Amino acid sequence: MAGDEIHWVLVSRITGVGAVAVYGSAGTMILSGPVMLGATLLAGADMLVMGIIFTVLMLPLGLALWANTSVEREQNRQLDAFGVPAIAEVTGLGEWDDGESAGITLELRVSGTGFPAFETTWKRSASQDLRVGTRVTAVVEPGIGLCRVDL
Structure with a gap:
């Protein structure tokens, strides 16, 4: 019954403190570009190119980190419950x-x-x-x- 074989996923334990640290890092990554763009528009600072680069690079990475952490936290809750x-x-x-x-x-x-x-x-x-x-x-x-x- 090779078709019924389970594909196991090894999950890392993420504690509350660890989750706060990872979510904080992800939030910083997500907000860094838009904050630079906002500062450029409001203060007239010369950071437009950097704001665009940070938004294009850091925003998707931060969202991916946030999503991955959310999935691992949910998997840990399932393991703890069942x-x-x-x-x-x-x-x-x-x-x-x-x-x-x-x-x-x-x-x-x-x-x-x-x-x-x-x-x-x-x-x-x-x-x-x-x-x-x-x-x-x-x-x-x-x-x-x-x-x-x-x-």
């Missing part, structure tokens, strides 16, 4: 470096009651506590394919 406890076992470790940030890649096997065991990959900051064979707690919502590893 998730079942699970165990995620580290089956493999690797390193990753994308030029801006570096960390480790964890190959995880997630198992528990009420859903078939599955494997997923998680990129995160390096930690001496994580080794092959380490078991960590997880929460899974098998009905919609969400998973969150709690460290």
Whole structure:
């Protein structure tokens, strides 16, 4: 029954303080261009080109960041309300470096009651506590394919 296979989504936990910080950053990105344009029109400042550039570049990025955070918060609420406890076992470790940030890649096997065991990959900051064979707690919502590893 390969057609019935669940496509799992690994969700990051976003706390209230973290959400405020991300929403604040997104709001700053969204407003930076329009504020510059407004200042140009009201004060006659020589920032028209910068206001246009900031609006064209930062507004879509800020909206995308805001939307992504909203989706992750909703997924976390679903996991908190309907998730079942699970165990995620580290089956493999690797390193990753994308030029801006570096960390480790964890190959995880997630198992528990009420859903078939599955494997997923998680990129995160390096930690001496994580080794092959380490078991960590997880929460899974098998009905919609969400998973969150709690460290």
